[in-house]
Amino acid sequence: MPIRPRDVGAKAEMNMTPMIDIVFQILIFFILVSDLQTKDFAQLALPMADQAKPDVDPPKGRMTINVKEDGQIILRSVNITLDALGKRLKAEAEVYRDRDKEKSDKPILIRADRDVEYSVVQDIMKTCVDSMVWKLSFAAAKPQGPDRDGE
Amino acid sequence: MAEDLRKTEQQAEQEIGLNLTPMIDVVFQLLIFFILAGKFRVPEGRLDAHLPEGGPTKGQIDKIEDIRITLRNLTGNNKDDPDVLVELGEDDYRGVRILEKGDNTLVTLQKKLGNPEKQGVVIVAEGEIRFHWIMKALNASARAGFEKISFAAPIETAVKPGSKPIAPLDR
Numbered sequence: 001m002p003i004r005p006r007d008v009g010a011k012a013e014m015n016m017t018p019m020i021d022i023v024f025q026i027l028i029f030f031i032l033v034s035d036l037q038t039k040d041f042a043q044l045a046l047p048m049a050d051q052a053k054p055d056v057d058p059p060k061g062r063m064t065i066n067v068k069e070d071g072q073i074i075l076r077s078v079n080i081t082l083d084a085l086g087k088r089l090k091a092e093a094e095v096y097r098d099r100d101k102e103k104s105d106k107p108i109l110i111r112a113d114r115d116v117e118y119s120v121v122q123d124i125m126k127t128c129v130d131s132m133v134w135k136l137s138f139a140a141a142k143p144q145g146p147d148r149d150g151e
Numbered sequence: 152m153a154e155d156l157r158k159t160e161q162q163a164e165q166e167i168g169l170n171l172t173p174m175i176d177v178v179f180q181l182l183i184f185f186i187l188a189g190k191f192r193v194p195e196g197r198l199d200a201h202l203p204e205g206g207p208t209k210g211q212i213d214k215i216e217d218i219r220i221t222l223r224n225l226t227g228n229n230k231d232d233p234d235v236l237v238e239l240g241e242d243d244y245r246g247v248r249i250l251e252k253g254d255n256t257l258v259t260l261q262k263k264l265g266n267p268e269k270q271g272v273v274i275v276a277e278g279e280i281r282f283h284w285i286m287k288a289l290n291a292s293a294r295a296g297f298e299k300i301s302f303a304a305p306i307e308t309a310v311k312p313g314s315k316p317i318a319p320l321d322r
Contacts (some may be wrong), residue, residue, distance in 0.1 A: 013168075016171055016175070019175075020171065020174075020175065020178070023175070023179065024178065026182055027178060027181055027182045027185065028188060030182065030185035030189050032253050033186055033189065035156050045288035046195065047282060047283035047287070048283075048286075049196065049198055049286055049287075049289070049290040049293075050183065050252065050290065051196075051198065051290050051293035052196025052197055052198050052201075052290070052293070053196050053198070054194075055195055055196055055197045056183055067282075068157050068200070073232050095264060109197060113282065113283045114281065114282060114283035114286070115281050115283065116281070116282045117277055117278060117279055117280070117281065117282070118276050118277070118279070118280045118282050118284075119278025119279065120282075121282055121285070122276075122278055122302075125202055125302060128202055129202050131168070131203070131211060132200045134201055135199075135201070136199070136200050136201065136202055137197040137198065137199045137200070138194070138198050138200065138286060138289065139195050139197055140195070140196050140198055140286055140290070141194070141195060141196075142194045142195065142196045144194075
């Protein structure tokens with residue numbers, strides 16, 4: 001009587017567990033490092049400034065105004081005109097207005113391309129002044145390297 | 152009977168395995184998506200500034216107690232080559248080097264200020280100037296230790312009446 005080996009029907013399978021572990025690690029890495037909060041931040045070439053403070057703890061409710069090289073103003077990924085920006089600023093600044101003062105404490109961050117003409121930024125600043133907003137910050141890229149101040 | 156029993160034993164010996172192939176497919180799809188769509192953000196910082204409370208006025212720039220940094224486009228076509236003039240009272244200095252790292256002009260001027268807490272820097276610039284020059288002036292002021300940095304009205308209206316005309320930059 002021929003002896004049949006017991007494992008003749010078993011399939012030869014690759015152990016997928018280490019690969020799945022590594023693929024999940026890579027996936028989690030990319031999910032965490034890829035910036036999913038970029039709605040406020042348009043792709044711009046920011047000016048360099050070695051004195052720029054790290055923007056680690058932005059004030060609550062800060063409005064971010066992006067200005068592209070061609071002068072387009074972008075608010076929350078949407079192109080916006082200066083007039084519309086002014087209306088928006090006035091409406092939102094009301095919430096932050098001091099009781100005793102006319103001016104508003106609403107913080108504004110202007111992220112302007114390094115090559116945009118200053119007049120565009122100036123117009124935005126004037127709109128801020130008209131809306132009684134005075135608390136302003138400019139975004140800048142931190143130079144990489146120990147002895148550079150950018151540009 | 153014996154045949155049926157053997158078949159049942161063989162089936163019991165086979166491992167009950169989860170089919171991982173669809174999950175691996177999906178995970179790879181997600182991985183490729185995040186690799187392609189993900190962009191690494193350049194570390195960003197911010198420079199704070201204050202806007203004039205009363206709006207842009209000529210009076211604000213007439214205050215002689217502030218250091219005034221004026222950026223003008225005198226070369227016409229080249230908007231990326233501004234003339235930089237730094238003034239405090241009767242003292243004036245000219246040249247883009249003032250805004251560079253390692254230049255002590257602004258630090259020296261700050262020491263001349265009587266009341267550094269109330270006095271500061273006012274940046275005045277023509278609208279044609281590229282924005283990174285404004286940031287250079289802001290950065291240089293912050294580097295010199297100024298806390299009160301403000302912006303004046305557009306240069307067409309803000310230039311001080313009777314002030315001496317700015318000659319082309321000699322570098």
